[in-house]
Amino acid sequence: MKRLDLIFGERELDAMLTALEAAEVPGYTVMKHVTGRGPERIVSEDMEFTGLGANAHVIVFCELEVLERIKKNIKPLLSYYGGVAYFSEANPL
Amino acid sequence: MKRLDLIFGERELDAMLTALEAAEVPGYTVMKHVTGRGPERIVSEDMEFTGLGANAHVIVFCELEVLERIKKNIKPLLSYYGGVAYFSEANPL
Amino acid sequence: MKRLDLIFGERELDAMLTALEAAEVPGYTVMKHVTGRGPERIVSEDMEFTGLGANAHVIVFCELEVLERIKKNIKPLLSYYGGVAYFSEANPL
Amino acid sequence: MDSSLILQNVLTPPVLFFFLGTFAVAVRSDLEIPAPLPKLFSLYLLLAIGFKGGLELQKSGLGGPVIPTVSAAILMSLFIPILCFIVLRIKFNVFNSAAIAAAYGSISAVTFITAESFLENQNIAFDGFMVAALALMESPAIIVGLLLVKLLAPKAKDNRKEIKWRKIIHEAILNGSAYLLLGSLLIGFITATSNPSTVVKMQPFTGKLFYGAECFFLLDMGIVAAQRLPSLKKAGSFLIAFAIAMPLFNAFIGVLVARAISLEPGNALLFVVLCASASYLAVPAAMRMTVPEAKASYYISTTLGLTFPFNIVFGIPLYMGLVEKFIPPIS
Amino acid sequence: MDSSLILQNVLTPPVLFFFLGTFAVAVRSDLEIPAPLPKLFSLYLLLAIGFKGGLELQKSGLGGPVIPTVSAAILMSLFIPILCFIVLRIKFNVFNSAAIAAAYGSISAVTFITAESFLENQNIAFDGFMVAALALMESPAIIVGLLLVKLLAPKAKDNRKEIKWRKIIHEAILNGSAYLLLGSLLIGFITATSNPSTVVKMQPFTGKLFYGAECFFLLDMGIVAAQRLPSLKKAGSFLIAFAIAMPLFNAFIGVLVARAISLEPGNALLFVVLCASASYLAVPAAMRMTVPEAKASYYISTTLGLTFPFNIVFGIPLYMGLVEKFIPPIS
Amino acid sequence: MDSSLILQNVLTPPVLFFFLGTFAVAVRSDLEIPAPLPKLFSLYLLLAIGFKGGLELQKSGLGGPVIPTVSAAILMSLFIPILCFIVLRIKFNVFNSAAIAAAYGSISAVTFITAESFLENQNIAFDGFMVAALALMESPAIIVGLLLVKLLAPKAKDNRKEIKWRKIIHEAILNGSAYLLLGSLLIGFITATSNPSTVVKMQPFTGKLFYGAECFFLLDMGIVAAQRLPSLKKAGSFLIAFAIAMPLFNAFIGVLVARAISLEPGNALLFVVLCASASYLAVPAAMRMTVPEAKASYYISTTLGLTFPFNIVFGIPLYMGLVEKFIPPIS
Ligand SMILES: Nc1ncnc2c1ncn2[C@@H]1O[C@H](COP(=O)(O)O)[C@@H](O)[C@H]1O
Ligand SMILES: Nc1ncnc2c1ncn2[C@@H]1O[C@H](COP(=O)(O)O)[C@@H](O)[C@H]1O
């Protein structure tokens, strides 16, 4: 199985989850209030009270074929709004 | 070495940590206030004020043999209360 | 590519990020308010209001060569202040 | 049933803020009250009503109607879950029936608070000792629910039949919200006895601030309740009907009991509200730990998404109408 | 321009706590107000000013200067972003210009609050209906900003040209802060009409606590503003000059308009402050979603790191000086 | 030593809520006050005592007993850590000894607050300038602790011997809690001088709310303290004995000094409490950064798990008894 890590702006969370559901993921886990730096933006904790929001970190464990569908669905979102996505191997315990 | 990711209901955290300690893990890391969706349940942030609680995400870096012990200890908990567990390869830096 | 997981005391976050920047990481993600147990210390949520602070969990996705630089920069910090670092394989989606 | 009473109830800040919250979800506003702020308000409200209840209890003493009222309250919280269980078994298995029944046998502190505000607005007197009834009605239903599971659930393979009383009692009276409410009640009582001067110093925090904090909390309750609605649809029409009809029925029994023990109108309303309200704090916490076989979305969606809003918007004035019909005003 | 007025303004708790926050960053103290506590105070302040504004609006009614003032306010929030856009286009592309322009056309509630406190300290009267102007000035600038993007942005490959009104309106008036402010205003209005007694019960929460909570929040604003400074340097000198000069110019236009519609000095100052202040809550939220092509650090760093501090420290007393020059005091 | 005084102290809301928290841990209730809510209360309390202290300091001026008291306080916070260090070296290495010594030389603001509440309950007068002593006693012990490490620690391989004064001073006076306390003191002082009218507006927040917020915070302190107990066992009996005996001894020295500088009973008690209390905010923060060789569980478990509860439950009334014995009441 695969493990997918998505990190992007909190405000896009709804759109991102909709895209994941459309790819028929078996489940997902969301961590909010995450900060960080990407190639362009620095996201700090204080952003949370401005309208911008911090980042969200979403983890999905799924089969390769689901991953392909996810890729198709979220690539446009990531390239429009920013954010990163990495996957690696994972095995159910 | 192995990396284990456990995601389950916050209320089971104590039981889960006890099970991990019983498996003699070298350490663990806990992230609370985590939300998500599994095969059955949706866990949203508002759950935190109802008695249900959100999810916890626990990470353990350990040797394969410890992982085997963990598996034995926590499988019953996961199948009774719900939650997921995945492991992958990891190397100390 | 590589995925690096760093877990250490929140109070060292600034020093750690400086070390990462010095290693010219392409980006990083920070999760604060993380708790856990290591070989020596237990870090619980209540620590956050004492002066000690909880842990921070930092994730870096980067190339192997960056990882080498990171290793050189942060090993002294980890051995002085405590904390753990593990890496694994990761692929951009 | 006075419809102007309903309107009057709706046009108060707590109920209006509740609507503001539900409406935010309806129009998809991104208004949110991030965790753990709702927890702050919920802890505060429990501490404050507990403390104030303790003061009043000390003033009124344990004589007069106190013991009968509290006893009746406890009996109701043992009887109602059994009643609910029987009704629920028509459609649900033992686990789900017991868990939902426990929720409806227990109480909702915020509904109680809203009823108190309603009475204050209507200038109807009520007694502080009713908070003791509130505190003591939280747990018995949990015990009944767990007993129903232990006694009636199909024998499991690992033979979980022996009743673990320790664990049951623990979940029932030591869960965070019940504990804080009871503890603050006790502290209020002790303080009023031994250090009355400190009571005055608590007043700005536990008294003055209360109404505003209640409004803020109800704003969040509105958001949360509205977010529950989709999963309510999944629960099916039987459960939806139950979430409205059962509180009404429980309220009706409550009025009869209140009349039997000659409660005055204000106290009677609070008594009825305790019977009619359902728990979304203590009971879900206990059920999640002890009856994980039950589907949490059932007892959370109904209590939070339907019964709670129904009670604070329509229920309270309806029950007041009922009380006025059945219970003679103080002459 | 009275420099003693500036000093008097600086030596009040809200401004001093703001300085305490900025200074903490300057000397690298580890003082921090962890999320989501700032959110708690920001929600509280919006709820409280909204509610109080609603009460006052009900008292004053919709006659007299209310309609003209509010209309002028809305017109200003349509006109200012266009003005800003023209200036910004000298240096920036359409996306960035429109986003920054929208921020400066909209308002900052905390600047408004600080101006109210300033007036109270100076014993200058002002009317509660100005909160309605505040609430109604938040959104129009967002719509103007989005329209500017839609009409003037280079045709994108995926042809995003059709204007999605639904989405624009949604982002403009249903973002959390605008929604809470407007909603609380409405609740205050309704409550004052139908249940005046409950207003008194809200008073400790929305009224008495306000000044202290404002100070606490400004402590955090000081920290956040100072943390923005480094990215401000990157933004370049044009934007830095813009963040000071534009508010001054907007204030000047504001004074002329205030004079034209014969506002009294207190209301005039608040009107000017609305014109001169820039949004870091509602507008960034909306721009992030609808114009992600714009660089967030531009509109956040300028509004929060420069314009906000400038306004609450120097701006308010300066604008008061301007108002005193141009607007005859009430005789 | 008046045991009725102890009982009277125990039966006040702050101490009772503290017990409610410890008891929750003892009976394994799941009551918790999730992060960062405790931080909210701790920031609030520091801001409020600082601000109130500043007001009082402005009222009383810097004449009379102010300078001698504050000087004596600073001297005590230099002397006590050396004394503690000598005792601790019997069992611990230089790093641990210095870190624990610094904690006991510094102060606990919440213990101080509880002592103030105690005095108010007993109708014993005290002066606001004692808050200045509180604020100024926080840091010197940190410097002493760090100096002890620098001077007496075994020469490390990387030759960390040169004393980095900048870093030491930074950690000592710019850590969040010391900074906020001192800053608020200053703001209170300035405001009382230049804008007395604003002081009244702060009063509901910094004054009225204080007692209740203190209770809420002590509820959490009770939970945290009780959670420390297991690691206390690991620390060993020497440290456990130290955590009780040392505060008593420091209190005794404190009384003698208070008598020598002729403090009145109320101020004397506060002075003694400052000597006897130990820091779990500023010092751990500083030690974690500068002496990571010391085991954090030692200085956290003792100060928070033992010395703090001992002081607020038994210490304060005991010290009052001591004060009454050694210091003549005001005639
Ligand atoms: N190389 C990286 N490693 C870890 N996290 C990253 C990396 N690059 C970006 N991120 C995270 O992704 C968020 C959004 O990235 P971006 O929109 O590309 O600036 C950042 O705020 C970081 O939290
Ligand atoms: N496929 C998945 N990928 C990531 N997280 C998951 C997945 N399935 C379940 N989870 C997480 O595990 C929690 C409990 O799962 P469950 O009890 O099976 O509903 C969910 O709330 C999710 O946070």
Ligand SMILES: Nc1ncnc2c1ncn2[C@@H]1O[C@H](COP(=O)(O)O)[C@@H](O)[C@H]1O
């Ligand atoms: N084996 C491990 N697996 C996961 N997390 C760990 C492990 N060891 C240590 N940690 C985390 O690293 C933090 C600091 O570790 P230490 O300073 O070594 O006690 C701990 O509080 C844990 O959160």
Ligand code: NA
């Ligand atoms: Na009930």
Ligand code: NA
């Ligand atoms: Na403006």
Ligand code: NA
């Ligand atoms: Na001390």
